[in-house]
Amino acid sequence: MWIMERLFQIAIDGPAAAGKSTVAKIVAEKLGFVYIDTGAMYRSLTYKALKTGTDLSSGKELKDLLDQTEIQLQHSDGGQRVIVDGEDVSEPIRYQDVTSHVSLVSSFPEVRSEMVRRQRKLARSSNVVMDGRDIGTRVLPQAQVKIFLRASVDERASRRFKEEKQKGMHPSLEALKEAIALRDKKDMERDASPLVKADDAIELDTTSLSIEEVVRAILQIVKERSPR
Numbered sequence: 001m002w003i004m005e006r007l008f009q010i011a012i013d014g015p016a017a018a019g020k021s022t023v024a025k026i027v028a029e030k031l032g033f034v035y036i037d038t039g040a041m042y043r044s045l046t047y048k049a050l051k052t053g054t055d056l057s058s059g060k061e062l063k064d065l066l067d068q069t070e071i072q073l074q075h076s077d078g079g080q081r082v083i084v085d086g087e088d089v090s091e092p093i094r095y096q097d098v099t100s101h102v103s104l105v106s107s108f109p110e111v112r113s114e115m116v117r118r119q120r121k122l123a124r125s126s127n128v129v130m131d132g133r134d135i136g137t138r139v140l141p142q143a144q145v146k147i148f149l150r151a152s153v154d155e156r157a158s159r160r161f162k163e164e165k166q167k168g169m170h171p172s173l174e175a176l177k178e179a180i181a182l183r184d185k186k187d188m189e190r191d192a193s194p195l196v197k198a199d200d201a202i203e204l205d206t207t208s209l210s211i212e213e214v215v216r217a218i219l220q221i222v223k224e225r226s227p228r
């Protein structure tokens, strides 16, 4: 790793299923940086809210719940584990009921402010690759590298389809397309920190690129922006 005056931050934003977490994990591993999946934090709160019967239309109730919730992102050989109040929720936070409610939960400004505070704190102690929707615009506006990943809805749905089939699930391509398009719409149209490309982010359309090609492109950008 380089000797740096200030910690190095790589922000990766983009719509649902654009490959952010796959790419971010590999980039972090190659650079020896810590990977922070901010979507997992919003999913964790959504999971706990569903479990406790919290009113998902109340930003205040969700914020109160978040204040009593410890979310830990642990790094293990098999990837990242997500621990909520001591319980490993890495799998249930990917289930459909969480996925379909997370855009609502993440739309409340009071929830977002607290999440942003926690995310910035995580980025204070190590070099990070952080992925999400508002990392380059709000969480880490000073990040040395900002990437905005895009891919067509068809391509993203077909990637999810393959992933889910591999896991032994029985997905419907049409349903995945609809769900992705709906989540894009909600994430882009919310008032609080909507999904938008930062002016200084580099846009990569991954529709016809392999994971390796995207990783290579990001590492090249990091190299160009690194202190010599």
Ligand code: DC
Residues within 6 Å of the ligand: 016, 017, 038, 039, 040, 042, 043, 102, 103, 106, 131, 132, 133, 134, 135, 183, 187
């Ligand atoms: O990256 P993901 O699909 O796991 O994120 C789940 C949801 O969380 C996403 O639909 C919107 C929200 N989110 C957000 O609002 N801001 C972030 N920084 C990360 C995720």
